[in-house]
Amino acid sequence: MSRSERQVAVRLPDGSKLSVEQGSTVEDVAYSIGPGLGEDTVAGRVRPIGGDDWELVAPEHAIRSDVALEIVTEDSDEYLRVLRHTAAHVFAQALQRLHPEAKLAIGPPTDDGFYYDVAGVDIDEDDLEEIETEMEAVVEADYPLERVERPHEAAVSRYDDNRYKRAILSEEAADEDCVSFYVQDDWEDLCRGPHVDSTGEVGAVKLLNVSSAYWRGDEDNESLTRVYGTAFRSEEELEAFLERRRKAKERDHRKTGQEMDLFSIQETTGPGLPLYHPNGKTVLNELRAFVDDLNDESGYDVVETPHVFRTELWKKSGHYDNYEDDMFLFEVDDQEFGLKPMNCPGHASIFDDGAWSYRDLPVRYAEHGKVYRREQRGELSGLSRTWAFTIDDGHLFVPPEEIDDEVEAIMDMIEDVLSTFELEYEVALATRPEKSVGSDEIWERAESQLRSVLDDRDRSYEVETGDGAFYGPKIDFAFEDALGRDWDGPTVQLDFNMPERFDLSYVGEDNEEHRPVMVHRALYGSYERFFMMLIEHFAGDFPLWLAPEQVRVIPVAEHSFDYADEVADRLDGEGFRVAVADGDRTVGRKVRAGHDDHVPYMVVVGEDEREAGTVSVRDRRERERRDVDLDDFLGHLRAERAEKRVEPDFVDD
RNA sequence: GCCUGGGUAGCUUAGCGGUAAAGCGCGUCCUUGGUAAGGACGAGAGCCCGGGUUCAAAUCCCGGCUCAGGCUCCA
Numbered sequence: 001m002s003r004s005e006r007q008v009a010v011r012l013p014d015g016s017k018l019s020v021e022q023g024s025t026v027e028d029v030a031y032s033i034g035p036g037l038g039e040d041t042v043a044g045r046v047r048p049i050g051g052d053d054w055e056l057v058a059p060e061h062a063i064r065s066d067v068a069l070e071i072v073t074e075d076s077d078e079y080l081r082v083l084r085h086t087a088a089h090v091f092a093q094a095l096q097r098l099h100p101e102a103k104l105a106i107g108p109p110t111d112d113g114f115y116y117d118v119a120g121v122d123i124d125e126d127d128l129e130e131i132e133t134e135m136e137a138v139v140e141a142d143y144p145l146e147r148v149e150r151p152h153e154a155a156v157s158r159y160d161d162n163r164y165k166r167a168i169l170s171e172e173a174a175d176e177d178c179v180s181f182y183v184q185d186d187w188e189d190l191c192r193g194p195h196v197d198s199t200g201e202v203g204a205v206k207l208l209n210v211s212s213a214y215w216r217g218d219e220d221n222e223s224l225t226r227v228y229g230t231a232f233r234s235e236e237e238l239e240a241f242l243e244r245r246r247k248a249k250e251r252d253h254r255k256t257g258q259e260m261d262l263f264s265i266q267e268t269t270g271p272g273l274p275l276y277h278p279n280g281k282t283v284l285n286e287l288r289a290f291v292d293d294l295n296d297e298s299g300y301d302v303v304e305t306p307h308v309f310r311t312e313l314w315k316k317s318g319h320y321d322n323y324e325d326d327m328f329l330f331e332v333d334d335q336e337f338g339l340k341p342m343n344c345p346g347h348a349s350i351f352d353d354g355a356w357s358y359r360d361l362p363v364r365y366a367e368h369g370k371v372y373r374r375e376q377r378g379e380l381s382g383l384s385r386t387w388a389f390t391i392d393d394g395h396l397f398v399p400p401e402e403i404d405d406e407v408e409a410i411m412d413m414i415e416d417v418l419s420t421f422e423l424e425y426e427v428a429l430a431t432r433p434e435k436s437v438g439s440d441e442i443w444e445r446a447e448s449q450l451r452s453v454l455d456d457r458d459r460s461y462e463v464e465t466g467d468g469a470f471y472g473p474k475i476d477f478a479f480e481d482a483l484g485r486d487w488d489g490p491t492v493q494l495d496f497n498m499p500e501r502f503d504l505s506y507v508g509e510d511n512e513e514h515r516p517v518m519v520h521r522a523l524y525g526s527y528e529r530f531f532m533m534l535i536e537h538f539a540g541d542f543p544l545w546l547a548p549e550q551v552r553v554i555p556v557a558e559h560s561f562d563y564a565d566e567v568a569d570r571l572d573g574e575g576f577r578v579a580v581a582d583g584d585r586t587v588g589r590k591v592r593a594g595h596d597d598h599v600p601y602m603v604v605v606g607e608d609e610r611e612a613g614t615v616s617v618r619d620r621r622e623r624e625r626r627d628v629d630l631d632d633f634l635g636h637l638r639a640e641r642a643e644k645r646v647e648p649d650f651v652d653d
Numbered sequence: 654g655c656c657u658g659g660g661u662a663g664c665u666u667a668g669c670g671g672u673a674a675a676g677c678g679c680g681u682c683c684u685u686g687g688u689a690a691g692g693a694c695g696a697g698a699g700c701c702c703g704g705g706u707u708c709a710a711a712u713c714c715c716g717g718c719u720c721a722g723g724c725u726c727c728a
Contacts, residue, residue: 491728
């Protein structure tokens with residue numbers, strides 16, 4: 001169909017196409033599909049044809065070019081976002097009723113709710129309840145939201161006491177002749193929408209916390225008070241959300257870490273510098289042993305490099321130029337040294353110390369290397385952001401034609417690791433950024449090699465265009481923790497830069513010198529962050545193989561202490577981490593303590609067991625089995641440990 | 654780094670100008686126990702650090718350190 005210049009194409013979710021007059025609104029399109037849909041239209045989602053990003057727009061939004069369009073109605077997922085946007089208005093109205101002097105900046109919906117940035121008012125968490133009460137009144141009153149278009153100049157003059165809104169008008173809305181306001185009751189806000197029909201549609205609201213943010217996210221600008229909140233269609237949904245949030249907080253690794261005596265970060269020893277206590281180090285050792293086994297099976301050689309190097313090394317690697325601000329540097333006898341922020345330059349130096357034939361390659365170095373990065377102070381947080389952390393680093397030196405084999409093998413290792421912990425994850429291919437080193441040819445080959453490795457796997461992945469490192473493309477694995485945060489952990493990165501800088505080479509079959517490609521890889525990422533994530537993922541209930549204390553033997557009374565020791569010795573002899581709960585507390589008390597300490601198995605023994613040579617087994621899920629033959633239990637423990645099973649399952653058998 | 658709000662016993666918290674409290678944990682004793690809290694007694698605090706105001710500061714003020722939540726950044 002040849003379409004006139006005044007027509008634009010609209011593609012609908014079912015794949016069909018409509019041709020509509022340029023300038024038609026989302027609502028017009030909805031009505032043209034059906035009057036019912038037109039009636040129900042709350043908003044639209046549009047995406048330029050060929051574009052990546054969907055935009056949520058008001059029904060009044062005029063379509064000026066070819067787009068994909070989804071009509072948002074009360075039944076759409078996006079409806080919640082619209083509703084939360086309205087909730088932000090409800091908040092702002094309530095706030096200005098109580099504090100007329102408050103200046104509004106911006107108040108958008110987010111994935112979890114909404115926020116509103118305000119200025120000129122001093123509020124803290126204690127004020128939220130009062131504002132919430134006022135918000136409920138606004139919701140209760142069920143004011144209709146009316147969209148009003150005003151000329152640009154009229155809008156500017158309405159905001160002569162609010163420079164934030166004026167800035168929005170002079171920047172974002174600079175080209176608009178008319179701008180939209182949303183009016184509810186006697187209150188209004190400059191806003192593009194969309195919004196729900198009336199404040200009563202907001203079923204349940206809750207203000208969550210008060211924080212701050214820079215105007216426009218720029219730290220050179222003044223900071224505004226940001227109030228976070230959330231809203232749902234119903235109270236039930238809100239309650240479920242709050243419950244999830246409480247549970248996530250319960251799992252916070254900083255809390256669990258202290259309760260289980262895993263680690264501490266102390267004021268006198270310094271910020272972002274975790275101290276691992278015996279319990280925490282036990283878990284880390286097990287994690288490390290797991291990687292050591294995988295490395296060993298996969299032909300890695302273990303190396304070790306010091307924590308400090310002359311800065312000459314980082315001038316050579318390029319870190320000194322690109323990373324200096326994040327490095328700990330210091331002078332000794334007129335020479336400058338620095339703590340290492342990465343392990344790769346050390347490993348490249350080791351490789352460079354030898355002469356290599358293509359027959360020797362790939363060379364694979366592994367090191368659990370501690371690195372130091374001076375992150376911004378405000379970023380430090382528990383184990384998730386630290387100044388000192390250990391990477392389960394691997395650096396491979398491979399001929400370009402073997403990249404895909406090596407990447408394949410590394411991905412197998414990573415998937416092995418993640419499935420062992422039953423973690424959900426997503427895979428992304430990050431491609432060449434604008435600023436990069438290396439020839440077009442080698443980038444093309446590297447990307448297509450990574451792509452073909454990914455395509456051969458039965459797993460979807462995203463392509464993050466331009467998100468690769470400047471030295472090469474990479475495959476990132478992102479896993480999700482109990483708080484719903486995504487973390488980048490495992491990674492495979494190709495590097496064409498470091499081999500250049502270190503002038504690395506090997507002799508090929510053709511007796512010519514060739515440049516190897518370096519592959520950086522980490523299975524966990526950093527131990528710190530992975531440990532954090534595991535603590536929260538398991539809520540402290542580590543799988544048997546990781547648990548700091550695996551079995552606790554509980555004698556019912558003093559007369560059974562000897563038998564308890566005997567049982568504990570048997571377990572200890574099999575390499576299990578076992579403790580005996582002696583002392584004169586009652587059995588109930590000891591059991592409770594065992595649960596508090598997240599011990600996978602408790603073994604209760606008294607006279608009955610001693611006489612029969614058995615034990616009574618209880619697991620941390622409150623299940624128990626009596627009259628258990630100790631050898632049967634031991635056999636089970638060995639298997640559960642060896643298979644790295646996630647939950648204690650002896651009582652299942 | 655910047656903004657807001659915190660730092661009191663090993664832990665969780667109360668106290669908010671006038672002799673530092675409680676629960677848990679810890680120790681001793683009684684109890685000799687049977688699967689998520691038996692009882693009694695006891696030890697344990699430079700109230701983050703440094704200044705200031707005051708007759709008197711854990712408490713009010715200022716500076717610093719540190720933590721939490723954000724903003725910008727990353728494993």
